[in-house]
Amino acid sequence: MARAFAEIAFSPSVRAHQTKMGSAKAYANFLAEDADRGDLVGPNEAAFIGERDGFYQATVSEKNWPYVQFRGGPKGFLKVLSPNRVAYADFRGNRQYISAGNVVDNDRISIILMDYPNRRRLKLWGRAKLVDIEDAPELIEELHDDTYRGRPERAVVIDIEALDWNCPQHIPVRLTAEEMQPYLADLHQEMDDLRVENERLITTLSKHNN
DSSP, rough: HHHHHHHHHHHHHHHHHHHHHTTTHHHGGGGGGTTTOOSSOOOHHHHHHHHHSSEEEEEEEETEEEEEEEOOOSSSSSEEOOOOOOOOEEEEOSOOHHHHHHHHHHEEEEEEEEEETTTTTEEEEEEEEEEEEOOOOOOOOOOOTTTSSSOOOEEEEEEEEEEEEEOTTEEEEOOOHHHHHHHHHHHHHHHHHHHHHHHHHHHHHHHHOO
16 A cells, blocks of 8 residues: 555544554554655556556545446546546536536545456546546547547546555456457357367268268
């Protein structure tokens, strides 16, 4: 765990509960002055982000209620613009604009990116802003994949304040249809071989009967 993440996550009430449950001493090291800051996207994080086709995003409303939703798009649609900034094209959806409205009032945002096949998880905390198409057409063009069916309405630009790789414990292994293909390749080959063998046997049996 990185220091920047611990500084945000370990509020006084959290620290009090850690003390109560006996874990405060173990987590104190992450708040030390010499602890790794962990607020910049490095090569590993950039590669991980570039492979994702969706993530969970949390914002907070004016009434202090959290709102979590899944944002999906083409692989790599969340793009790393710099070591402390990421952004994505915000595609038109059901037009409720809950996340957009929340960000306007409170720019705090949290994102969890999942790699279920390899049981990996990256968390990002930052400050978000909405950028309209007419204000930054070149940015929208950079973020948007023309081959994707979604229609971008704006960009969401996030300045990262903390990031952290999370423990793989309790992450289930789940595969998309695309991710299943390498595992199914041998099965498909076996089925093709059996189909050919079956046709050969039918032909041989037919000749024998005649």
